[in-house]
Amino acid sequence: MTAVDHRSHDHVELDTLARRARWHIVNTVATSKAGHIGGPLSAADLLTALYFRQLRIDPTNPSNPDRDRFILSKGHCAIGLYSVLALRGYFPEEELATFDHGDSRLQGHPDMLLTPGVDASTGSLGQGLSAGAGMALAAKRLEKDFHTWVMVGDGEIEEGMIWETVISAPRFRLDNLTLIIDLNGLQQYGWPRGEGDRFDRSEPMGHVDLEAVFRGFGWQTLSIDGHDWEEILTAYATANERRGVAGTPTVIIANTAKGHGISFTRGTYKWHNGIATTEELELAHSELIAELLLEGNDR
């Protein structure tokens, strides 16, 4: 193999972490026989970059009042968040094996009362952005200099409540609030594939010019490739630098692919959730981890 000279060392490190997160996702769901696959995988790079390069957090002090906040509004992708939290040191990676089990701290949907590092309970879609707006407004009033990040899915923004907050956040001048849309192109079932659709079902927001919509509501917009480290990190830094300056919130429209990172889950609506067979797990392992070991040996 050739050396990976087209990527910086930083990106290789992030790539390694994201591969481990993806392996945790598919392996944990297979072990627990419950949980989602496609959404956690599409968000894995965005979450990895956020937790390892952007958020000002301390896993040993998860309730630090000055920490940056993150809300996974698409709460059914909990295993994606848990995998990254474990890698970041909030709890042991071994604990992931308790996901969705009785008496576990790792519930099917994030529970702020149970899991260290979870800033808001989510699960019923569409609510995380308003929770984040409340945190951002409180931060402004208390003159706290932290940033609040919220991630939603492209299917999730079909929920009407999202738009109540999209209208009101600019009125409160919440430039300390950033919305990340994981635009992975599929929802659980949705509509039959149409012209221009990337995957095997219709894109939830395929007919919507999201940039124009958010601009119209007074948001700053950034459109990126949600699987490109450079673009992700640049967008995060840009959004973060607007805090206290821009006067309006930022939306990062991250173009991703549902199920990204594993060949047989990518772009396939049926992998919204699913339990990988032994053979599928072997294949996922070879694509995510074995390849990583090969690359590692190469360097």
Add this chain to the structure above:
Amino acid sequence: MKAQRVVWGETLAEIASTDPTLVVLDGDLATSTRADIVADKQPDAFIEVGIAEQNMVGMAFGMSTLGYRPWLSTFGVFLTHRAIDQIRMLVSQTKAPVRIAAAYSGLLNGSSGKTHQDIEDFAIMRAMPNMTVIAPADEYEAASVIRWAAEHPGPVYIRFARDAVTPVFPEDHVFEVAKPVAVRNGSDVTLISTGVQTSRTLDAANILAEAGIEAQVIHLATLKPLDDAALLSLIGNQENVVTVEDHSRIGGLGGLVAELLSERGGTRLTRIGLEDRWSESAPNEFLLEKYGLSAERVAESVKASLLITAR
């Protein structure tokens, strides 16, 4: 006589003058709920959120995670119905100190009719874990409840009435959470009431007295948590118990008392409340009369219940 909503606005403004954690989030109904009193007197404590109740609940939750103890200002119906999912996940399940001030609750809401009459709120909120559910009787109890709730560490639902009623309690009345209070003694029948209906139920007891029936009247300001033993002790060995409420007969105060009494037996319970149908827009007196909650109609129903031979 003062309406509970005026007391609410005035009391919150007073608390906010010394308590920086108190904020009121308004769903564009401040001139009705009287949150405008807070906006006038303590503008920093007032936050207009617009006609977006779901977002209002979400933002209140978010602010509560930073130490604020927010109050919500809108009609009860837009909280217990429109924003119930947000209350459920973000407030009840997280034990957030959000105060759900349900204005214009019950049947009487200024002739707005069935769209605005929240007659199912007790049934819904009572079933919600972690929720404290309170319906103050009058202006004085309302003031005391507001002060209690302002300090409570968890979620609180408070049912407020639009219009003033004849006070049940003296001005210095102090609300005690979970405690039922006997506001009238009598040995022929026990009437249990809640919210501003207690005032009309007391009037009904006085009408009954003219007919030689002495009714005990118990006011239950707190539907949850409830000091069960205290209520059972007040009821004593009374065999005839009647609940009276400005709420559906399903799942509210009558349901609560039925659940409690079913565990001990020996008591015949009559539930006076709204039948299982929607109401209409009309002046208060018309609605109370037609839907059986005026003092006269309650007295008639109690008499009728006493004519039925005990099992």
